[in-house]
Amino acid sequence: MVFDDYMEMCLYDPEDGFFSAGPVRSGKKADFVTSPELSWAFALCVGNWAEANRPSNDCALIEIGAGSGSLMANVRDVWESTSGQIYAVxxxxxxxxxxRRRFIDVNVVGSLDEIPRGIDAVVIANEVLDNIPAALAIRMEHGWFEIAVGLHDDELGLAQVPAREEVVAWCDSIFDEVEEGVIVSVQLGVDRWISELVEHLGSVAICFIDYGDESKKLLANDVESVVRSYRQHRQGIDWLRVPGECDITVDVNFTGVLAALRRAGLAARLSNQRAFCLEYGIVEVIADARDREHFAASLGNVMDQLRVRSERLDYEALVDPNGLGAFKVLLVEP
Ligand SMILES: C[S@@+](CC[C@H](N)C(=O)[O-])C[C@H]1O[C@@H](n2cnc3c(N)ncnc32)[C@H](O)[C@@H]1O
Structure with a gap:
C-alpha cells in the first residue's frame, strides 16, 4: 500500500481512523495543543487578518479542519457580521x-461539497495541510522510488516500490538535483485539495498556517525525519505498530503549496507566525498583559500577577522564533 493510502486509512478510515472515528484530538486535554488551543490571541490575529482581507463585503468565512472550534470561536468575535455565511469544514x-454543540450560527459540514459553489470567501486552516495524506519518495541512482507499507511475517514494514508517474512528476517539478538516498514527502493530496478548493469558490483570501518549509530545507535521510506522529502529547509513536491510534503528519512543503496555488491562478506570499502575529495584533495583547502584571505586582497581589504572567507566556509562545513563531503562514490576499 503506498504511503498516502496508509496515511488516509490511519487518519480517516470511517470506523478506525484516528480523526474520523476517535474523539476530538486537539486540545490541552486531548492529543496535541495547537496555537488556537494555546491562546485566544492567535485567533485574534487570524481574525484581524481576515477582516482586513475580505474579497467582498458579504463573503463567507470558511475554516477548514476546525477541530474543537477554538480558532473559529475567537475569529468570529472579530469577524463583522454580514449576510455572508460562516462554515466549519x-x-x-x-x-x-x-x-455543532458549540456554535449555533456556524454551518458545520463534512466536506467542501456541502458549501454552495462560486461564493466569495475568506478561507482559514491551521495545521490541516500536514494532515492531508502525502506519499513518500526516495531518490535512487536511476530515479525516484516510492516507500510503501506492506506485510512481512505478519508485521507491517516499509518497502521500496516503483514510483507512480505522478509521484515522479511531482518530485521532478518541486526538487532540483537531489542526492541518492534522500527521502521526501510528496503532496499529491494537497495539490488535488487546493485545486478543488479554488475551483469550488469564487474570489478568495486564504490563510494557511502550518509547520514545514521550502523544498530545499526538506531533504531527509530517514523516514523518521519526514513522518511525525503524536498521541496524548507524546511524539514519536511507532505508527506502523498502531495504525489508527496516533496522528500521522508530514512537514508541509510550501514550495509545493505555492506551485499548486500558482497553477490555480493565485499568487501567495509566505511569512511566518511570528511576523504574522506581530503584524496583526499580538504586540498590543502582550503590552496589555505586561501592564496588568505590573499593576498586580504594585498592589502586592501575587496570585493575579502569576495568573497574568502565565497568560503572557502563552502569548509570547505564539511568536517564539524557535517554536510556534517559526510556523509558516501562507497568505493569498485580494
Ligand atoms: C491537527 S488538527 C487541527 C485542528 C485545528 N485546526 C486546530 O488548529 O486546533 C487537523 C484537523 O483537520 C481535519 N482535516 C484534515 N483534512 C481535512 C479536510 N480535507 N477537510 C476538513 N477537515 C480536515 C482533521 O479531521 C483534524 O480535525
Missing amino acids: ERSSAAREAL
Whole structure:
C-alpha cells in the first residue's frame, strides 16, 4: 500500500481512523495543543487578518479542519457580521458534533461539497495541510522510488516500490538535483485539495498556517525525519505498530503549496507566525498583559500577577522564533 493510502486509512478510515472515528484530538486535554488551543490571541490575529482581507463585503468565512472550534470561536468575535455565511469544514465526526454543540450560527459540514459553489470567501486552516495524506519518495541512482507499507511475517514494514508517474512528476517539478538516498514527502493530496478548493469558490483570501518549509530545507535521510506522529502529547509513536491510534503528519512543503496555488491562478506570499502575529495584533495583547502584571505586582497581589504572567507566556509562545513563531503562514490576499 503506498504511503498516502496508509496515511488516509490511519487518519480517516470511517470506523478506525484516528480523526474520523476517535474523539476530538486537539486540545490541552486531548492529543496535541495547537496555537488556537494555546491562546485566544492567535485567533485574534487570524481574525484581524481576515477582516482586513475580505474579497467582498458579504463573503463567507470558511475554516477548514476546525477541530474543537477554538480558532473559529475567537475569529468570529472579530469577524463583522454580514449576510455572508460562516462554515466549519471537518472530516472528523466527533469534531463536527463538538462544533455543532458549540456554535449555533456556524454551518458545520463534512466536506467542501456541502458549501454552495462560486461564493466569495475568506478561507482559514491551521495545521490541516500536514494532515492531508502525502506519499513518500526516495531518490535512487536511476530515479525516484516510492516507500510503501506492506506485510512481512505478519508485521507491517516499509518497502521500496516503483514510483507512480505522478509521484515522479511531482518530485521532478518541486526538487532540483537531489542526492541518492534522500527521502521526501510528496503532496499529491494537497495539490488535488487546493485545486478543488479554488475551483469550488469564487474570489478568495486564504490563510494557511502550518509547520514545514521550502523544498530545499526538506531533504531527509530517514523516514523518521519526514513522518511525525503524536498521541496524548507524546511524539514519536511507532505508527506502523498502531495504525489508527496516533496522528500521522508530514512537514508541509510550501514550495509545493505555492506551485499548486500558482497553477490555480493565485499568487501567495509566505511569512511566518511570528511576523504574522506581530503584524496583526499580538504586540498590543502582550503590552496589555505586561501592564496588568505590573499593576498586580504594585498592589502586592501575587496570585493575579502569576495568573497574568502565565497568560503572557502563552502569548509570547505564539511568536517564539524557535517554536510556534517559526510556523509558516501562507497568505493569498485580494
Ligand atoms: C491537527 S488538527 C487541527 C485542528 C485545528 N485546526 C486546530 O488548529 O486546533 C487537523 C484537523 O483537520 C481535519 N482535516 C484534515 N483534512 C481535512 C479536510 N480535507 N477537510 C476538513 N477537515 C480536515 C482533521 O479531521 C483534524 O480535525
